[in-house]
Amino acid sequence: MDLKAETREFLATRRARITPDKAGLPAYGGNRRVPGLRREEVAMLAGVSVDYYTRLERGNLGGVSEEVLEALAEALQLDDAERTHLFDLARAANASGAARSRAKRTPPGRLRPAVQRILDAMGDTPAFVRNGRLDILGANLMARALYAPVYDSPRRDPHKPVNLARFHFLDPDGARELWGDRAERMAHDAVAIVRADAGRNPYDKGLTDLVGELSTRSERFRTLWASHDVRLHRSGTKVFHHPVVGLLELDFEALVLPADAGLQLNVYTAPPGSPSDDGLKLLASWAATTLAAPAAAPAANDPTREGVTDR
Numbered sequence: 001m002d003l004k005a006e007t008r009e010f011l012a013t014r015r016a017r018i019t020p021d022k023a024g025l026p027a028y029g030g031n032r033r034v035p036g037l038r039r040e041e042v043a044m045l046a047g048v049s050v051d052y053y054t055r056l057e058r059g060n061l062g063g064v065s066e067e068v069l070e071a072l073a074e075a076l077q078l079d080d081a082e083r084t085h086l087f088d089l090a091r092a093a094n095a096s097g098a099a100r101s102r103a104k105r106t107p108p109g110r111l112r113p114a115v116q117r118i119l120d121a122m123g124d125t126p127a128f129v130r131n132g133r134l135d136i137l138g139a140n141l142m143a144r145a146l147y148a149p150v151y152d153s154p155r156r157d158p159h160k161p162v163n164l165a166r167f168h169f170l171d172p173d174g175a176r177e178l179w180g181d182r183a184e185r186m187a188h189d190a191v192a193i194v195r196a197d198a199g200r201n202p203y204d205k206g207l208t209d210l211v212g213e214l215s216t217r218s219e220r221f222r223t224l225w226a227s228h229d230v231r232l233h234r235s236g237t238k239v240f241h242h243p244v245v246g247l248l249e250l251d252f253e254a255l256v257l258p259a260d261a262g263l264q265l266n267v268y269t270a271p272p273g274s275p276s277d278d279g280l281k282l283l284a285s286w287a288a289t290t291l292a293a294p295a296a297a298p299a300a301n302d303p304t305r306e307g308v309t310d311r
Contacts, residue, residue: 004058013227025037060093061090061094089199115138127265129263131197131263133165150164165194169220182239191227234253235251244286248276250269254266
């Protein structure tokens, strides 16, 4: 990723959406050449010089203080996800050369056996672990069943990990069938999640390759990527139009795995006694009779077990 370009376009798009009226400023003159605030107006709101803000918007975040970043986030009325993204961009800009080299060499996240056992123990609840670029690294049988259209997509490359962003943009018909009229909103959210990960990991080759692939193959992805929107994925409700059990309205919680940087556990539940709860029971029955059960985890004294210890 071009970190300066990322920073420049993020700040410019955030500035463009804030009108003087929204910022509490008088709009002098009726013919403004920019859709939102001028640079000098942002500089005034943030309490910095115009030259300094111009330097920041050109992508030069080297040496910027936390106080200035906070003031800039306030001036641009950034939400939690956008503020976090700004700080991530600044952190990356100020990383040492050694840190950048390590980031480029960092292998993709792997699921530890202990985490897979946790997933498998959640037998009645769909649960999976993903990384920031939306690769599904591990799932229990219920999640495999819930996301069957993603796993079984005819557009899926078997040599690449199951990836929700690829499903949205390379199999859009499948995405619309699974999520109905919410598919477009979820596609936007998927891009915003990947964009946020790009701020945290701008030197991640796997992420760069994914963005390049989707930009080449999907005009819809290119359009959404250019918006520079970012999103935190913490909790909410998703509606599935499952091909076997029908409509499921499920609450989800995203739980960060502290020992595995960049990975999070997504868990889906339904209120007890609700139609969706009944649907999950039907899904469990279908999964048990139709899908192959995951291989049993090797015992602790099994000599073939990976040499990975819990952290």
